[in-house]
Amino acid sequence: MVADQSDEPTSGEPPSTRITLLTRLRSAADAEAWRTFVDLYLPLVFRYCRKRGLQDADARDVTQQVLANVHRSIDKFAYDPRRGRFRNWLGTIAMHEIAKHVQRDRRPGKGGGDGVGELPVQHASGEVDAAWHEEFQSHIFSVAVDRVRTDFDDSTWQAFDATWLRDVKPREAAERLGKTTGWVYKARFRVLERLRSEIEFLTSDAAVFHRNQ
Numbered sequence: 001m002v003a004d005q006s007d008e009p010t011s012g013e014p015p016s017t018r019i020t021l022l023t024r025l026r027s028a029a030d031a032e033a034w035r036t037f038v039d040l041y042l043p044l045v046f047r048y049c050r051k052r053g054l055q056d057a058d059a060r061d062v063t064q065q066v067l068a069n070v071h072r073s074i075d076k077f078a079y080d081p082r083r084g085r086f087r088n089w090l091g092t093i094a095m096h097e098i099a100k101h102v103q104r105d106r107r108p109g110k111g112g113g114d115g116v117g118e119l120p121v122q123h124a125s126g127e128v129d130a131a132w133h134e135e136f137q138s139h140i141f142s143v144a145v146d147r148v149r150t151d152f153d154d155s156t157w158q159a160f161d162a163t164w165l166r167d168v169k170p171r172e173a174a175e176r177l178g179k180t181t182g183w184v185y186k187a188r189f190r191v192l193e194r195l196r197s198e199i200e201f202l203t204s205d206a207a208v209f210h211r212n213q
Contacts, residue, residue, distance in 0.1 A: 020204045025074045044139040052098050062097045069093050085205045087136045091128035144198040159187035
């Protein structure tokens with residue numbers, strides 16, 4: 001296949017500067033923002049609760065309480081990377097609610113329950129456990145990838161998918177696509193920039209996007 005030296009990777013235009021989802025949540029009238037937030041974070045919190053040992057029904061109850069707490073207190077959250085990231089704030093709420101559930105479950109006449117009592121204690125620094133960070137990063141990146149996929153043509157996306165998600169060498173990817181290596185680098189860069197923008201919109205915390213380019 002002959003490499004096309006002239007074409008450029010194409011994509012939908014990046015969104016205009018958007019108010020972040022977290023900022024929009026502070027408006028009581030923005031029901032769409034809250035629906036987006038619930039769709040995004042409910043599965044994440046639920047999976048984390050299950051990993052901490054809660055049974056399905058208990059995990060659902062705790063997840064609902066976490067989201068209710070966020071709804072009540074989101075107006076007090078101010079993103080400042082020097083003081084703590086959104087992921088830590090949300091993780092702290094989740095850990096607190098899990099701990100409360102465990103304490104209630106341990107009242108006289110109740111058992112300890114599947115080793116849930118081994119939950120780590122929340123540190124004064126606001127740090128949460130490694131399991132939360134891992135779950136958060138994986139979930140947000142996966143959601144962002146799904147949300148931006150339709151913004152790009154097939155060739156541009158294939159270049160990103162091969163070289164970033166599957167670790168194919170750019171030269172090999174270029175040969176497969178019939179493009180130049182330079183084209184592949186440009187295509188990947190455009191997708192990465194769009195992903196960064198989407199993650200910032202969803203979390204106000206681009207640190208989720210941590211891999212070096």
